[in-house]
Amino acid sequence: MMKYHYGLTIREGREKLKMTQTQLAEKWPQAGGGTGVSVNYVSDVERGIKHISDPQTLRRLCRILQIPLWKMGLSDYDPFNPSTKHPNSNQENANHNENNGIVKLTDSPFDRILDYKNCLVEAKGDCFISGTSMIHLTDDSSDILQAKLATGNIYLLILNPDWIERNASILTFIEDDEYRQEFHHEIRNSIRKLNQLRKSLPLDLISRLKIKTYSTVFPYIVTGFDDGETGKLVFEITDYIPEKKRPRFTLHKLKGKHTLFEQVKNKFFSIWNNQSISKEI
Structure with missing residues (x-):
């Protein structure tokens, strides 16, 4: 089986635009600014010989090659570029709510786990949780999870450990190469603990604890809840590295179809409901 790398998606995008490697080499973004690399470098990236680890370079390549950000495991929302608008948003909605319900935005690791757990403690109605935040929940929050099952469903979405083992190289939110290769062991342990809890x-209450694995890139670590009237989300955008500087949002649900709350929640359930990439456990 061919091992996935970003070069496969880059080559696909280039060929769709009928662009030669020479033309792409002239436009290729450099990590320190500027453009231009050798044709040999483009060829090496497309063949997986050289690898791109800088997410901002990947973002710029996506713009040049008209590649949807999700294909690179990147988020639609860029907190460091306020002029970026969600493709489904409109100016009226943006003017109506400039901060999109955000009550906290930080790139500090301080209080990281506490933010996720506080959201779960406050939860009413259905909860939805994905990513590495679930690892911490399985360590010491089983009592909280059980209490929340008394009032609603809990949807747990966790990376398929077999998929991680095969595709560790594209997990850009993990900086350490050795840990990236071993990450699937940590996920397997979390799944074991979740099965014990169930x-x-x-x-x-058993039917209310819904657990799925997924086999694709997903740019958010999420803990959130929605009871129809109110909701809250804590999430990180994982395609910003180093890990200690990635942005973490805490935000409340607002009325409207195109709020940041709805964007992240809809992405979560688009993966949950996609039977080709998600599987119940």
Whole structure:
């Protein structure tokens, strides 16, 4: 089986535009600014010999080659570029709510786990959780999870460890190469703990704990809830590295179809409902 690397997507985008490697080499963004690389470098990237680890370079390549950001595992929302608008948003909605319900935006690791757990403690109605935040939940939050099952469903979306093992090289949110290769072990352990928790639940609560693995890139680590009237989200955009500087949002649900809350929630459930990339466990 061919191992995935970003070069495959870059070559696909270039060929769709009928662009030669020479033409792309002239436009190729440099990490320190400027443009231009050798044709040999483009060829090496497309063949997986050389690798791109800088997410901003990947973003610029996506613009040049008209590649959807999700194909590179990148988020639609760029907190460092306020002029960037969600493709489905409109100016009236942007003027109506400039901060999009955001009550906290930080790139500090301080209080990281506490932000996620506070959101879960406050949760009403259905909860939805994805990414590495779930690892911490399985360590010491089983009592909280069980309490929340008394009032709603919990949707847990976790990376498929077999997929991680095969595609570790594209997990840009993990900086350390060795840890990236071993990350699937941590996920397997979390799944084991979740299965133990489910077996310990009262019969009437078991069906409310819904767990799926997914096999694709997903740019958000999420803990959130929505009871129809109110909701809250804590999430990180994982395609900003180093990990210690990636942005973390805390935001409340607002009325409207194109708010940041709805954008992140909809992305979560678009993966959850896609049977070709998600699987119940």
